[in-house]
Every structure is written in structure tokens, then in C-alpha cells.
Amino acid sequence: MANGGLKDDFSLSITVGGDAGQGVESSGALFTQALARGGWHVFGVPDYRSRIRGGHNFFQIRAARRPSLSHSDPVHLLLAYTRETIDVHKPNLAQGAAIIYDDGFRVDAAALEAEGFVPIPAPLTKIAEEHGSKLMINTGAVAAACGVLGFPLEPLVRLLHDTYGHKGKKIVEGNASVARAAYAWAVERYPGRLAYRLAEPGEVGEKTQPSQPGRELMVLTGNEAFCLGAVVGGCTFVSAYPMTPATPILEWFAARERELSVVAKHAEDEIAAVCMAIGAGFVGARAMVPTSGGGFSLMAEALGMAGMCEVPVVIVNVQRGGPSTGLPTRTEQGDLLFVLHASQGEFPRIVLAPGTHEQYFEAGWRAFNLAEKYQCPVIVLSDQFLAAARKSLPLDALTLDGVSIDRGALLSATELDRLDGPYRRYAMTETGVSPRALPGHPKAVFTVTTDEHGEDGHITEEIDLRVAMMDKRMRKLEAALADMRGPDLYGPEDADVTLICWGSTVGPAREALPLLAGQGVTANVLHFTDIWPFPVHKAEMALQGVRRAIAVEQNHTAQFARLLRMMTGFQVNGSVRKYDGRPFSPQQIAARALVEVGARV
Amino acid sequence: MFDGANGQASGGTRRVDGQAHGPSSRAPNGVLDLKTYSSPYKPTWCPGCGDFGILSAIKAALVELEIWPHEVLIVSGIGCGSKLPQYLYANGFMTIHGRPLAVATGAKLANPQLHVMVVNGDGDSYGIGGNHFLHTCRRNPDITHIVENNQIYALTKGQYSPTSDVGFRTTTSPEGVFEMPVNPVAVALAAGAGFVARSFAGEPKHLKQMIMAAMQHPGYALVDVLQPCVAFNKVNTYNWYAERIYDVANDDSYDPTSLRDAWERGTEWGERIPIGILYRREGVPPYENYVPALKDGPPVERDLSARLDPELLERLKRAYV
Numbered sequence: 010m011a012n013g014g015l016k017d018d019f020s021l022s023i024t025v026g027g028d029a030g031q032g033v034e035s036s037g038a039l040f041t042q043a044l045a046r047g048g049w050h051v052f053g054v055p056d057y058r059s060r061i062r063g064g065h066n067f068f069q070i071r072a073a074r075r076p077s078l079s080h081s082d083p084v085h086l087l088l089a090y091t092r093e094t095i096d097v098h099k100p101n102l103a104q105g106a107a108i109i110y111d112d113g114f115r116v117d118a119a120a121l122e123a124e125g126f127v128p129i130p131a132p133l134t135k136i137a138e139e140h141g142s143k144l145m146i147n148t149g150a151v152a153a154a155c156g157v158l159g160f161p162l163e164p165l166v167r168l169l170h171d172t173y174g175h176k177g178k179k180i181v182e183g184n185a186s187v188a189r190a191a192y193a194w195a196v197e198r199y200p201g202r203l204a205y206r207l208a209e210p211g212e213v214g215e216k217t218q219p220s221q222p223g224r225e226l227m228v229l230t231g232n233e234a235f236c237l238g239a240v241v242g243g244c245t246f247v248s249a250y251p252m253t254p255a256t257p258i259l260e261w262f263a264a265r266e267r268e269l270s271v272v273a274k275h276a277e278d279e280i281a282a283v284c285m286a287i288g289a290g291f292v293g294a295r296a297m298v299p300t301s302g303g304g305f306s307l308m309a310e311a312l313g314m315a316g317m318c319e320v321p322v323v324i325v326n327v328q329r330g331g332p333s334t335g336l337p338t339r340t341e342q343g344d345l346l347f348v349l350h351a352s353q354g355e356f357p358r359i360v361l362a363p364g365t366h367e368q369y370f371e372a373g374w375r376a377f378n379l380a381e382k383y384q385c386p387v388i389v390l391s392d393q394f395l396a397a398a399r400k401s402l403p404l405d406a407l408t409l410d411g412v413s414i415d416r417g418a419l420l421s422a423t424e425l426d427r428l429d430g431p432y433r434r435y436a437m438t439e440t441g442v443s444p445r446a447l448p449g450h451p452k453a454v455f456t457v458t459t460d461e462h463g464e465d466g467h468i469t470e471e472i473d474l475r476v477a478m479m480d481k482r483m484r485k486l487e488a489a490l491a492d493m494r495g496p497d498l499y500g501p502e503d504a505d506v507t508l509i510c511w512g513s514t515v516g517p518a519r520e521a522l523p524l525l526a527g528q529g530v531t532a533n534v535l536h537f538t539d540i541w542p543f544p545v546h547k548a549e550m551a552l553q554g555v556r557r558a559i560a561v562e563q564n565h566t567a568q569f570a571r572l573l574r575m576m577t578g579f580q581v582n583g584s585v586r587k588y589d590g591r592p593f594s595p596q597q598i599a600a601r602a603l604v605e606v607g608a609r610v
Numbered sequence: 611m612f613d614g615a616n617g618q619a620s621g622g623t624r625r626v627d628g629q630a631h632g633p634s635s636r637a638p639n640g641v642l643d644l645k646t647y648s649s650p651y652k653p654t655w656c657p658g659c660g661d662f663g664i665l666s667a668i669k670a671a672l673v674e675l676e677i678w679p680h681e682v683l684i685v686s687g688i689g690c691g692s693k694l695p696q697y698l699y700a701n702g703f704m705t706i707h708g709r710p711l712a713v714a715t716g717a718k719l720a721n722p723q724l725h726v727m728v729v730n731g732d733g734d735s736y737g738i739g740g741n742h743f744l745h746t747c748r749r750n751p752d753i754t755h756i757v758e759n760n761q762i763y764a765l766t767k768g769q770y771s772p773t774s775d776v777g778f779r780t781t782t783s784p785e786g787v788f789e790m791p792v793n794p795v796a797v798a799l800a801a802g803a804g805f806v807a808r809s810f811a812g813e814p815k816h817l818k819q820m821i822m823a824a825m826q827h828p829g830y831a832l833v834d835v836l837q838p839c840v841a842f843n844k845v846n847t848y849n850w851y852a853e854r855i856y857d858v859a860n861d862d863s864y865d866p867t868s869l870r871d872a873w874e875r876g877t878e879w880g881e882r883i884p885i886g887i888l889y890r891r892e893g894v895p896p897y898e899n900y901v902p903a904l905k906d907g908p909p910v911e912r913d914l915s916a917r918l919d920p921e922l923l924e925r926l927k928r929a930y931v
Contacts, residue, residue: 046931227930237926243914245903246720267902272719272909277745281712284705284742288716291703292683292724293910296716314706404927414914447910448701448717449724451680456695456702459688467651467696468704 020073021205022081024098027090030062036147037068044072045226045401046164052077053399059337065097078516082594085205088154092116105204109153127203140190141183148184149191156195159208227402231395234366236261237407238373243414246296248274248285250304253337254393255327258299279304283311290322293447295377297323302331302344309351312386316356318457321380328392330590339590340393342512342563348388349541357486359387360541364515366400368538370407382417383485384442394592395513418444425450433464441484486542493539495547500533506606509581510561511537511569518561520595528603543576552579559605560584561598644669653697660811660837661691664758667817669698675822682725685714687734690765691758694729708738711746718751721910722898732759736772736792747801750829752896760839761846768842794834795876795888804891805831810855812848823887829896858886866890
């Protein structure tokens with residue numbers, strides 16, 4: 010049986026690197042998808058700069074027998090589209106790693122060999138020109154990589170047909186020919202000799218199916234998983250201003266506007282985007298605004314409007330490196346305390362911070378339910394790492410299980426027909442949630458205002474009414490607490506060290522656990538997804554057994570650890586923080602956590 | 611008013627039920643007249659404020675067009691004039707400073723059945739909201755935009771506005787304004803607006819006609835209303851305007867469908883100020899007509915339970931295999 014010798018925890022990392030404009034990300038996406046079609050679980054992370062052409066970009070892929078939660082270092086195969094790529098990535102290559110590059114590059118192969126690598130100069134340009142066109146060089150490169158890895162060609166060729174089918178036969182056939190030629194070249198030259206392969210030594214081609222046949226995997230980015238969640242959550246309106254790394258969400262809906270009947274509006278700026286969504290939410294659409302930190306900053310005043318007027322709206326902040334323009338294409342968790350406090354005064358808001366593709370999908374529909382149930386803005390706080398990571402998932406990882414469309418205290422036309430007496434939009438209730446009518450019914454004609462107001466929505470400055478209205482609005486937070494989930498615990502319940510994290514750091518943190526165990530440190534992960542209203546009681550319960558707590562965060566000031574202390578009095582014993590814009594790898598977390606705990610191993 | 615069961619105040623949850631939550635086309639019992647639009651709240655404007663005339667004209671236009679209060683949504687910003695939605699009986703949303711056009715656009719796209727009107731001041735429209743003004747002109751949603759243009763910031767007690775004339779002395783321009791004023795008509799024309807009119811708060815009949823024409827125009831329609839501020843603008847008074855305005859409708863040679871004519875008159879300001887329909891473009895459908903998602907009717911009337919059809923999710927997921 011093929012691959013019987015590869016262990017369950019087998020994992021191999023591949024990097025595709027080159028200049029911006031060379032198609033690094035599309036190569037990475039192609040490779041990732043081909044691997045998944047071949048049955049491998051994949052996790053792909055793009056790393057690119059804020060420019061259209063020039064500058065080094067790369068895409069790191071992890072192929073594993075089991076689902077991965079993050080990318081992993083070191084890298085076992087480097088596909089270098091420029092000579093510079095080799096120098097940039099050498100420090101992150103495993104001993105014995107293969108380096109594929111065009112044989113036209115002036116590279117000192119002997120020197121690479123002396124350093125313990127396997128240089129593979131390949132006639133990529135020649136093959137592309139002979140069998141298709143020079144533009145197809147990346148296809149050949151990916152195919153050559155498949156060849157040296159012992160991965161079958163067939164999934165790649167099938168994928169090329171699916172990907173380029175709409176571009177015509179000539180392009181499809183050209184790409185397929187280039188792939189076949191490059192693959193044949195690689196298999197002939199490197200027949201199972203490399204240390205790191207997706208197959209047993211000696212195995213090549215078709216025999217190397219790693220997992221059960223028929224087990225289909227989809228490969229999608231975090232943002233794409235979120236979009237699917239928003240669709241099943243009944244989203245009918247998206248407005249946004251393009252901002253990396255949130256732009257793909259608007260583009261996703263714009264491409265499917267006709268098919269899904271969701272308004273996808275590219276607005277003139279972020280203030281307009283959020284105001285449009287608030288206008289749409291006010292009249293009854295399930296509206297959302299994807300943005301990043303800079304756009305969210307512009308939306309701060311309107312956020313307060315949604316809070317004051319009790320309009321349901323979903324704002325997605327896909328965080329990137331700040332401050333200001335910062336690191337526009339990179340990742341960070343620097344906006345946590347900002348989104349919790351943005352806009353003047355006090356009003357209820359709900360903040361969700363999904364950590365995985367599955368949770369991001371779930372946030373897609375949960376956010377709309379929470380927004381309508383509590384008639385307030387809901388902020389989904391993700392980041393570039395989660396948003397752009399391409400992950401393989403079995404189809405049943407994203408399902409309708411547990412999905413509902415809960416419109417809360419929304420009054421139907423029939424209910425409004427039966428209304429006697431004037432409609433009061435802000436009627437006082439025990440939970441603070443007032444029965445909500447949408448404009449358009451003859452029995453519920455009403456005004457709302459960002460000024461303080463009475464039950465009928467008219468401006469007031471009367472003391473008792475002001476206090477009662479503040480109390481009414483803020484009561485919604487107490488009610489919403491029932492819907493907030495406590496942290497999830499991963500790893501052994503009884504552990505010496507607990508890594509406390511929120512949002513996307515959960516993936517690499519969980520992957521760090523076996524690495525820590527290998528160093529003799531028993532550790533677990535406590536992961537928060539529901540940030541506000543802060544689930545104080547659930548957090549306190551979860552923290553009871555914690556012996557040494559290390560906060561793991563992609564920011565400078567351990568913002569979540571500060572929030573945790575503010576809300577529970579619990580103080581972490583140390584923190585592993587990263588603010589270089591690059592996502593944590595499990596290895597980085599493990600190494601730095603060991604330092605934090607002063608491990609005696 | 612609401613019992614617990616009806617009001618759902620106790621937080622009971624409902625799955626989506628396909629019940630219509632959208633507007634009803636049924637007219638309420640009774641006659642539609644000015645009283646229909648009466649609000650129990652009295653305006654807080656200064657006696658003699660031009661906003662009174664604008665409020666009356668809006669009510670009269672709505673009655674004459676046979677639009678019921680539940681069919682209209684009036685969106686305003688912040689400022690004296692933006693308090694207007696509080697003083698008539700209709701759906702209203704007083705938003706934040708400068709943003710009503712964006713809020714109104716979202717509301718219109720989500721429910722095109724509503725008659726959406728924006729009422730705000732010159733600072734709100736042409737100052738802080740200038741970007742939205744520019745882009746709403748070119749976008750052309752079916753929104754009627756009435757600007758109470760008093761050439762002053764009144765609610766903050768007398769600072770110069772984007773439309774204040776050069777030399778105008780205020781608390782923030784003690785030596786007179788040095789900046790060129792915004793000409794809303796010229797800006798709207800340049801930005802691609804399809805309907806541009808000007809009127810005067812002291813000419814209620816004319817104002818009502820302009821508002822009616824704007825509401826009947828399919829697409830974005832601007833009515834810039836010269837509105838005296840009796841408290842803080844001692845220059846641009848009722849008399850000042852009355853002495854200068856003239857109606858282009860009285861000029862037989864004037865062709866409001868000609869952009870050239872509109873530009874010529876629209877840029878006129880000073881000794882003579884043209885009012886009336888300065889520009890009207892015909893045959894261009896409003897923005898909503900081009901929005902693919904609106905082909906299936908108002909988004910607010912979607913049956914959201916269709917999203918829980920397993921086949922939909924399956925189809926979307928298949929694209930990633």
C-alpha cells in the first residue's frame with residue numbers, strides 16, 4: 010500500500026518565492042489546490058508586499074497527512090522564481106531541502122550542495138517555450154516540484170483544465186503540455202532520491218495517494234469561508250471601500266451579486282460604506298461592511314450611530330500591521346482594544362474573534378443573528394493571516410448544523426397590523442431589546458435620531474429619560490452575555506503551562522503543543538473567540554486550573570492579557586508577542602514560550 | 611403597548627419564517643392632507659427661520675403627490691435644518707454630521723420601494739459631507755436631496771459655511787472669508803447630477819413645486835434652497851434674496867435640458883440669482899435599475915430561509931474542491 014510508511018504526523022513544507030508580478034501567489038494557490046486534490050491536507054500562507062510589481066513575495070505551503078492548523082517551519086522544498094529567493098529563504102530551509110530554479114539563473118550549485126541542500130537547476134524556460142509559451146513557466150515549475158516530490162501529475166493536469174478551461178483550448182493544452190514535460194523531466198532526473206517527499210523512497214507518480222480515495226477536500230481562504238458563512242447567515246447587503254486584506258470579501262460578493270442577490274456596493278470611502286450598511290440595516294437588510302483597521306478608524310463615528318440608534322450592522326475588521334498605513338499586506342492583532350472602545354460614549358457592541366476557517370465561517374452567520382437579536386453593531390475581528398491562509402477542509406467542515414436565521418424581536422407585518430396605539434421604537438423592556446419595526450408599515454411610522462431620545466425616538470435632554478435610555482441600551486449587553494461563549498481548551502486539561510490566545514493565533518499555538526511536549530513541557534491552549542461582552546464567568550471558570558499562563562498575541566502590548574486582567578483580575582505570567590507583521594509559526598511560539606517559562610529541560 | 615409574547619422582549623428566538631417584513635402598500639384609513647403629516651412636536655427653530663417654509667413645502671409636496679407618511683423616509687444629518695424629520699409625521703432618520711446621503715443610499719438600495727429624501731444644511735451637504743455629495747450626484751440613486759442653504763453654521767452659533775460669500779465676517783472669519791464659496795449648482799452639474807434646482811424658503815409655492823419635480827424625477831435630484839438664517843446671517847436676509855432671485859421658467863429661451871444653458875445660469879451668483887429647474891436630464895434610469903441584486907425585488911423582502919437550503923451551500927463549497 011502506498012505511503013504506508015509515512016507517519017500520521019508527517020508534514021512537509023514548500024515555499025514558492027519570487028518577485029511581485031511573477032505569479033507567486035497564483036502558483037502557490039495552484040500548488041495548494043493540486044495537493045489537496047491529491048488527498049493531502051494543506052495550509053498555504055501568502056506573504057506579499059504592498060506593490061503590484063517588484064519586491065520579494067512568497068507563498069508557503071504545508072502538506073500533511075492530518076489537517077494542519079498553521080504553516081510549519083522549516084521548509085523542505087523551495088521553488089525559486091528568482092535568484093534572490095534562494096538567498097532570502099536559505100535560513101528557513103531544512104537540511105537536505107531541495108531548491109528548484111531555472112537553469113538560466115547564475116547559481117553556485119556546488120556551494121548549495123556544500124551547505125547541505127539539493128540544488129535542482131531545471132530547464133523551466135526552455136520547457137515552457139517548447140511546449141507552450143514562456144508565460145506558462147510557473148505551471149512547469151509546479152509540475153517539476155510535483156515530480157521531485159513523488160506527487161502524481163494527474164491532479165495538477167485536471168486542475169489546469171478546470172482553472173484555465175474558460176480561457177480556451179490553446180491555453181489549457183499549452184499548460185498541460187508544459188506540466189507533462191516538466192514533470193517527466195523531474196521524474197527522470199530525480200527518481201525518488203530526495204530526503205523529503207510526499208511518498209516513500211522509490212515511489213513515483215500514481216501510486217502515492219496519501220489518504221482515503223474519494224475523500225474530497227476543498228481549499229479556501231479564511232475570507233472565503235467567512236463569505237460562505239455570511240451567505241447562509243442571510244446577508245443581503247455588503248458595502249465597502251477596498252482595503253487590503255479585507256478587499257476579497259467585497260470582491261467575492263460582487264462576483265456573485267446576480268447569483269446570490271446580495272447588493273455589493275463599492276462606496277466612495279469607508280464612512281460612506283458603513284453609513285450605507287447602517288441605512289440598509291435600518292430598513293431591514295442584513296448588512297455588513299468589510300474593512301481593515303484604517304477603514305475601521307474612519308467608521309468610528311458611525312459605529313456610535315448604530316449603537317445609539319440600535320441599528321443592526323456587521324463590521325468586519327480584517328486586521329493588518331499598524332499603526333497608520335503600517336504593514337498593509339501583513340498580519341497583526343493590534344486593533345483589539347481599539348475596536349472595543351472605538352467611538353465616543355458608551356453603547357453596546359458585540360465583538361467576535363474567530364481563530365480558524367471553521368470559526369470564521371461560523372462568525373459569518375452568528376454575527377447577523379447577534380446584530381438583529383441585540384439590535385447593535387457586531388464587529389468580527391479577524392486578521393490577514395486567517396483571511397488569506399488557504400486551508401484544506403473536508404466538505405463537511407462547513408455545514409448548516411446549528412445555523413439559524415434569528416431576526417430577534419423583529420415585528421412582522423401581521424403583528425404590526427394588530428398594533429393599537431402609536432408604535433414606540435425604543436419601548437422600555439426588561440432586556441433592553443425593543444420590538445423592532447421596519448420603516449414602511451402604516452402603523453409604525455417613526456423617527457430615530459443619534460441624539461438622546463425617548464421611547465418614540467424623539468430628541469430629549471430630560472434627565473430621567475436619558476438615564477433610563479442609557480440603562481435600556483446597556484442592558485442589552487447583559488442579555489447578550491448569554492450568547493457569548495467561554496474559551497476553548499485544547500490539549501491536556503492538566504498542564505504546567507497554558508498558552509492564552511485569541512483569534513488566529515490558536516492555530517500555531519495548538520501546533521506548538523507537541524513541540525513543547527517534546528521539550529518536556531506539558532502545555533495546553535486556552536482560546537477566546539467571543540470577546541465582548543466579555544464572558545467573565547466562563548473565563549474565570551476556565552482559568553481556575555491554570556498554573557502558568559503565557560499570553561500569545563500578535564501585538565506589542567499583549568492587549569488581550571490586559572483585557573483579561575481588566576475583566577477578571579487574572580494576570581498572565583508572561584507573554585509571547587510578535588509584531589513584525591509575519592504570522593507566528595508553531596516553532597516560534599514553542600521556542601519563545603520555553604524562554605518565558607524558563608524551562609529546565 | 612406590547613405584551614411579552616408579542617414584543618419578544620424576553621429574548622425569545624424565532625427562525626426566519628418567510629413572513630413579509632417589508633413595507634405595506636396599503637394606505638391607512640382616512641384622508642391624506644397636511645394634518646396627516648402633523649407631528650406633536652413643535653420646531654425649536656428661531657421665529658422667522660427659513661426652515662419653517664421648507665418644512666411646510668415638504669409636507670405640501672408629499673400630500674400633493676399622494677405619498678403617505680409610511681411610504682417616505684426622510685434622512686437628515688446634524689444642524690438646525692437636520693432636525694426637520696422630528697417635526698413632521700413620517701419615517702425619519704437623523705444621522706451624523708455629513709453622512710445622510712450615504713445612509714439614504716443604503717436605505718434606498720435595501721428598500722427601493724421607500725420614497726427616500728435627504729434634508730440637510732449647507733455645512734452638512736457641501737462641507738463635511740462634500741465627498742458623499744459628489745459621489746451621490748454621479749451615482750444617481752432615486753433620492754431627493756433638499757439642502758437648507760443659509761450660508762452659515764447656525765446651530766454652532768454663527769461660523770462661516772462652504773457657501774458663505776467672500777468677505778463674509780463671522781466668528782471664525784473675523785476679517786472676512788477668503789475662500790471661494792462652493793456653488794452647489796455648478797458642483798452638482800460637474801459631478802453628473804441629473805436634476806438640479808434652486809428655490810427660496812420665502813417662496814413656498816415655488817419651493818413646493820421644485821420639491822415635487824425633484825421627487826418625480828427618477829434619480830438623484832438636488833433642490834438647493836436659499837434659506838435665510840435670521841439669527842446669525844445678517845447679510846443674506848429675506849430681502850437680500852428676494853431682490854436677487856429670478857425664475858428661469860419665466861425665460862422662454864431657457865432650456866433646462868441643455869447642460870450648456872444650465873452651466874451658464876448655474877454659475878451666475880451675486881446681483882442676480884437664478885431659481886427654478888436649472889437642469890433636468892431625461893431618459894437616464896436611476897442607479898437602482900442597474901443593481902443586479904435588485905432584479906429580485908427589495909433586499910428587505912428576501913425570504914432568508916432560502917439561504918438555509920443545503921443545496922446552496924453545497925454548490926458554493928463545490929467551487930473550492
